[in-house]
Amino acid sequence: MTHRMPFWRTAPAFYQAQLKLTLAAKKGLGDAVLAELVVLRASQLNRCAFCIDMHVRNLREAGVDQQRIDLLPAWEEAAGLYSERERAALAFTEAVTVLTGGGFVPDGVYDRAAAHFDEAELAHLLAVIVAINNWNRVNVTVRQPPGEEL
Template sequence: MTTTAEHPHTHDRAPEHSPRLQLAKLAPEAYKVVLALEIASKKDLDPVLVELVKIRASQLNHCAFCIDMHTKDALAAGESVERIVQLSAWEESRHFYTERELAAIGLAEAVTVLTDGFVPDEVWERAAKQFEERELAQLVTVIATINVWNRFAVTTRMAPGHYTPGMYNTKG
């Protein structure tokens, strides 16, 4: 554990909470099905784009565990710290991202925050201009899957900070 002597600007941290339950152990069949969906959903998509989408959805869902995981995975895949930091304000930081990434991030946000209404036609059309139909189907599946993982992690209170890239092999 990092001490305050190593980081003089930090204070003693609050105690880490314990997970409510071990979902993977208690519902292994469901966990394995979502893991299979995870592997299938990423097929043929750019790994960095996938991580950006997962980080953004996880930010919206306040899923600290998944933010930690996918930030580390994005860094391991070659993403920059600057683009990850700017992701929470992507609409004001558009110049950091490609049109394709912006379309994917916008779609991720619209699909994740369905309480604001349905996915707007302009968001869908923008994504459809950037992705072939098969890619778009994969992207929708990635977004839906990260939302499942976010709900598992938030509900069971999985603690962030312990993930190492490659810890869970979901490359398929």
Template sequence: MSARTRLLSDGVRSALRALGAAAKQGLGDPGLAELVQIRASQLNHCAFCLDMHLGIAREQGVGERQLDLLDAWEEAGEVFDGRERAALALTEAVTVLTDGFVPDEVYEEAARHFEADELAHLIALVTTINSWNRLMVTRRIPPGSTAW
């Protein structure tokens, strides 16, 4: 196997951090922001981001039951409320585009639970974590690494 770079441009790192921070702030729900980032990271198999965001989610007070059942949120019943379910469905639709565009019904359900500004920030957050996932997975950055 060829060596993979661990380097990331300071400009790229700074820009993605700023975008993520702005998206989280605009969403206004730190726990939900972490659930969304964890779910996208599960779908993208990004161990680095999973490790990071699971820790942050716990710090934000997200319950262990939600974290344990996040991978099966659709079958988890009342563990996730309607707003969380809409955000997770949108996260999956934006993350996994192999089946086409984000379905109208998924977008419309999210729009019922989020104000337009919040929805824009949610989409930006999902887009940002997908970028981080791809950067970390491509370079095979291991969980807990500080050299990236």
């Protein structure tokens, strides 16, 4: 596929705002590995090659076991590889990213996440998910090539 436009260089103020939004969301969540698992999962769902490539590299650099990275698309079946907190976050990520079942996040998914995250953490988890979905939508639309600088 051909890269359609250098969006992030063409809209630098938006890039800076998006970067600040993402950094604030992740900082408030506190767990860098959890944040990377969440953004990788959302990027997989959104089929954003640029972001998948970046977040796989980030997880490897953080020393995350390759099997946890490889099996992330099947996290529900690979229960022993992910903590209950991570599993709750991944379920929440999928529900917020895909918005199936009538266009809302089901109570059970929200309640499961709320059982593992206090209100501030849950707010930041949601912010991380919203931020990565913004990145994914832009990068998929402009066909941002994997591995290329923004």
